[in-house]
Amino acid sequence: MHDCIIIGAGIAGMVTARVLHDAGYDIAIIDNARKSSASIVAAGLINPITGKRFEPSWRYDEFLLKARQFYTECESIDEEQVYYRPFPMLRIFADEKEHDIFQKKYTTEYLGRYVGEQFGPEYSSIHPTIKNLHGGFRTLNAGKFDYVHFLNAMSSTFSSCMVNGFIDKGNLSRNNDVWTVTIDNQVIHSRKVIFCDGWQGSKNPWLADLGLRYDIVKGESCIIRTTLLPETDIISRGFAIIPIGNHTFRCAATFQWNELHTIPTAFGAERLDSRITSLIDCPYEVLEQSAGLRPTMFEHKPFMGEHPIYPGLLVMGGLGTKGALYAPYMAYNLLEYLRGAGDIDPEMNVLQAFQRR
Ligand SMILES: Cc1cc2nc3c(=O)[nH]c(=O)nc-3n(C[C@H](O)[C@H](O)[C@H](O)COP(=O)(O)OP(=O)(O)OC[C@H]3O[C@@H](n4cnc5c(N)ncnc54)[C@H](O)[C@@H]3O)c2cc1C
Secondary structure (H helix, E strand, O other), X not given: OEEXXXXXXOXXXXXXXXXXXXXXXXXEEEEOOOOOOOOOOOOOEEOOEEOOOOXXXXXXXXXXXXXXXXXXXXXXXXXXXXXXXXXXXXXXXXXXXXXXXXXXXXXXXXXXHHEEEEEOOOOOOOOOOEOOOOOEEEEOOOEEEOXXXXXXXXXXXXXXXXXXXXXXXXXXXXXXXXXXXXXXXXXXXXXXXXXOOHHHHHHOXXXXXXXXXXXXXXXXXXXXXXXXXXXXXXXXXXXXXXXXXXXXXXXXXXXXXXXXXXXXXXXXXHHHHHHHHHHEOOXXXXXXXXEEEEOOEOOXXXXXXXXXXXXXXXXXXXXXXXXXXXXXXXXXXXXXXXXXXXXXXXXXXXXXXXXXX
């Protein structure tokens, strides 16, 4: 009998697995080989100021603190692997209008802790391959997270606990407070089940009564190679070019609401090229292109907690565009809740959605 079955091995599931395992929980993890996981295509940007209107990211300092603690601890246990790194970032303005919006925001709201040096157009310390026609600023407290590296490391740590399969209404059941999963000829029992199923939560019959309002967004990204671009900064403008080593850069991402599949398209390639060439002025080679579906919610906030109809069934999802930032805070909160040592964060509690149905 396990303490907990985690369904979904993306960032939400794997961070939760690590947190629960380290707290002494006996876990099993079920996934159908991450066939449509958003985490395996995520760019890994962690950014305190988002969008064209320069909104400070919701509760950024609090989530970043937990994320840094968690990833640093994993890195030291996992023999000095690097999953998370603070990284310099240049935010380049698109036009004069954007520059003005920023200036207004900068003087009226507390953006200062995230804004370093501000610079004008064609400022000499910005490399000539970076298009800087309207100025910009250096973002403080930004970073990059290596999703694939982290997930691969967790998969090997938990290889003996991982089961390949897909859960639906028919192969999960509850009897006398014990949950049972049947996959092929395997029968797995557990006291708790946690769904960390990303965008597929929107189709999950077990979650149908919760009143969750998904607003799933497809995103495409690519990896490019160029020896002409410096590898010292992330370049960003609602789209980021992130140095990942050996003159390669992950470029992400497009936003598409009307195409709910994970296949990269020619249209996506065009959009990516137009975003890249709006930021840099040098030839590059595309090494690969990928696509995924972000588990975004209408409320733009993640959710977690215990299902009010099925005791012992928990959920953690809606991580949207910020999985790497949110997952550690959420997993620790879930642990506290499971131990009876704390409540679910009221701003994320799944009961909110249930009550407003
Ligand atoms: C192009 C793109 C770029 C992005 N860039 C960034 C970025 O720069 N920074 C950032 O932090 N985030 C980024 N994101 C968002 C990030 O990918 C998500 O926030 C995060 O991956 C969500 O993680 P998850 O674990 O909730 O979902 P997923 O990674 O989708 O994992 C869910 C897992 O559950 C499994 N599953 C689902 N249902 C079942 C079932 N019934 N039974 C068994 N298994 C099941 C799936 O196979 C999957 O592996 C980006 C996303 C995209 C698409």
